[in-house]
Amino acid sequence: MGKAKIISPQEAAALLRDGDTFTTSGFVASGIPETLNKAVEQRFLETGHPRDLTYVYASSQGNRDGRGGEHYAHKGLLKRFIAGHWATVPALAAMAMRNELEGYNLAQGALCHLFRDIAAHKPGTITQVGLGTFVDPRNGGGKLNSVTTEDLVELLTIRGKEYLFYPTFPIHVALLRGTYADEKGNVTMEKEIATLEATSVAQAVKNSGGVVVVQVEEVVRSGSLDPRLVKIPGIYVDYVVVAPPEDHQQSLDCSCNCALSGGLRAPDGENTHLSLSAKKVIGRRGALELMPDAVVNLGVGAPEYVAAVAAEEGIGEQMTLTVESGPVGGIPQGGLQFGSTLNADAILDQPYQFDFYDGGGLDLAYLGLAQCDQHGNINVSRFGPKIAGCGGFIDISQNTPRVCFCGTFTADGLKVRVQDGAVHIDLEGRSKKFLRQVEQVTFSGDMAVQNGQQVIYITERCVFRLKPDGLHLTEIAPGIDLQRDILDQMEFEPVIEYKDGAVPLMDLRIFQDAPMGLGRD
Numbered sequence: 001m002g003k004a005k006i007i008s009p010q011e012a013a014a015l016l017r018d019g020d021t022f023t024t025s026g027f028v029a030s031g032i033p034e035t036l037n038k039a040v041e042q043r044f045l046e047t048g049h050p051r052d053l054t055y056v057y058a059s060s061q062g063n064r065d066g067r068g069g070e071h072y073a074h075k076g077l078l079k080r081f082i083a084g085h086w087a088t089v090p091a092l093a094a095m096a097m098r099n100e101l102e103g104y105n106l107a108q109g110a111l112c113h114l115f116r117d118i119a120a121h122k123p124g125t126i127t128q129v130g131l132g133t134f135v136d137p138r139n140g141g142g143k144l145n146s147v148t149t150e151d152l153v154e155l156l157t158i159r160g161k162e163y164l165f166y167p168t169f170p171i172h173v174a175l176l177r178g179t180y181a182d183e184k185g186n187v188t189m190e191k192e193i194a195t196l197e198a199t200s201v202a203q204a205v206k207n208s209g210g211v212v213v214v215q216v217e218e219v220v221r222s223g224s225l226d227p228r229l230v231k232i233p234g235i236y237v238d239y240v241v242v243a244p245p246e247d248h249q250q251s252l253d254c255s256c257n258c259a260l261s262g263g264l265r266a267p268d269g270e271n272t273h274l275s276l277s278a279k280k281v282i283g284r285r286g287a288l289e290l291m292p293d294a295v296v297n298l299g300v301g302a303p304e305y306v307a308a309v310a311a312e313e314g315i316g317e318q319m320t321l322t323v324e325s326g327p328v329g330g331i332p333q334g335g336l337q338f339g340s341t342l343n344a345d346a347i348l349d350q351p352y353q354f355d356f357y358d359g360g361g362l363d364l365a366y367l368g369l370a371q372c373d374q375h376g377n378i379n380v381s382r383f384g385p386k387i388a389g390c391g392g393f394i395d396i397s398q399n400t401p402r403v404c405f406c407g408t409f410t411a412d413g414l415k416v417r418v419q420d421g422a423v424h425i426d427l428e429g430r431s432k433k434f435l436r437q438v439e440q441v442t443f444s445g446d447m448a449v450q451n452g453q454q455v456i457y458i459t460e461r462c463v464f465r466l467k468p469d470g471l472h473l474t475e476i477a478p479g480i481d482l483q484r485d486i487l488d489q490m491e492f493e494p495v496i497e498y499k500d501g502a503v504p505l506m507d508l509r510i511f512q513d514a515p516m517g518l519g520r521d
Helices: 009-013 034-047 068-072 090-097 108-119 200-208 278-287 304-312 349-359 393-399 445-451 481-491
Strands: 021-024 053-057 076-085 102-105 124-127 154-158 161-167 172-179 180-182 211-217 219-220 230-232 241-243 294-298 319-322 364-367 371-374 400-407 415-419 422-427 452-456 462-467 471-477
Touching: 009 034, 009 241, 021 108, 021 471, 034 068, 053 068, 053 172, 068 076, 068 090, 068 371, 090 241, 102 172, 102 319, 108 161, 108 200, 108 393, 172 200, 180 211, 200 211, 200 230, 219 241, 278 304, 278 400, 278 452, 294 304, 304 400, 349 393, 364 393, 393 445, 445 462, 471 481
Parallel strands: 021 053, 021 172, 053 076, 076 102, 172 211, 180 219, 211 241, 294 319, 294 364, 364 400, 400 452
Antiparallel strands: 124 161, 154 161, 415 422, 452 462, 462 471
16 A cells, blocks of 8 residues: 555545435544534535535534534534434434434444444344433434434344344544554544544444544654554544544543553552532442452443442452443543553453443443323433433443442432431422323333343432332432332332331441441442
8 A cells, every 4th residue: 555645634525425325423522523524514504515415423422612523503504413422412312303304313332333234234133232321213313303214223024033223324524533643544543532443433434345543643754663552453544634633632621641542550549538418328339249350331421430439448459440431440541531441351352342231241330310190101211392412321231240329319400418327308390200101211111121121210218129020129328218209209109128018228338427338348
């Protein structure tokens, strides 16, 4: 191969033709080819082209502020948007709600695997991920509005078992990002928080007869790159764009931290003592579910407190945390750097991480609890006009043997005090989470029962378990009134498990401002 062709951002934007299908790289606020995104937006605003594009990516890309995927939030620029997670691109979600584009929300892991199957010219991705959820064609097939009519997910029966089939389609342009490119177009990613699905996407677009453009920090001499670090070989790369530093941050608004990308190891931080709060109560009760040497996935929000409690109790080393973006081990980060991990043991390509998740490799998952109904169904993906998206939630929750959904019992204004070994509700939340029926099924309780999963729902005031006849209330916090604080705040009545005439109390150590002694346990 000869030298890679280095072009300007404007020349890269001109490669997109009206009606093309394209993809971009990124995970939340990291790994985003911001120079390329801005150039396409500028071209559209100046010329009205390209138009009617189909935009597809697996995870989430942006920060709710016009960057990342929101550069494409202009009427006429997109005809269709397919993504695993929508929460960081609310401008695109608003367009979908106004029927200004076709919108699909599909499982993140399935989309990662779909890129590989497009590369291999397979007919599609066959998986059980999504059965019984809103992605199932019997429940809408991931369609988000009335102008979205084409079925991108089909139901198959193979050897007596049901599967979902995601048909492949060609992708014409990829706008990706790496760290360095050499003169032959070989691209490394050593400063990125994860390698994501970059290899699979580049292969998919190249084998679709499309064009691969990679934004990099610098072009270096041919032969100077460590071949073990090359994630996008030059044979896949058509063009390289050198980005200015301000458009090539490791994560949006974050300077490069090589301890997040594996280039160095940061000193171990000191464990901080968390004050007693509703979320610490949830984290402590969740930590009681840990077993030695557990491989775990933690969601954002209340589930993050499980790791903090484990560290405080001195048992953090007894579990291995993983993130769907690819890191294994270390300390997962939040906020703009969600998807990255400090001092990871390994960073896998995202499709490989989902292979492990989909095959039941996790021992335990702690995920968020936004809405729950009497059947144990969970909704974290859509709330009225707000499209959050499922991300990797379906893959993780459906295939992990033991799942803990963690969150406060109500939302919007809830004020909780943990004092004198008891929980006190000073102000009840305005929004109920335990509903007669969730708005959208992101996790199917029926499927979980069929699959023999152990499912527990942990709040600051009580604990539920999923059984074949629905949700069972199995534990209550000291200080909580069963009728006033639980049953009156639900739209359905769970099966209540009594012992000696009362609901068993949660472990009293949870509510004391002293270590629980989990290391001894």
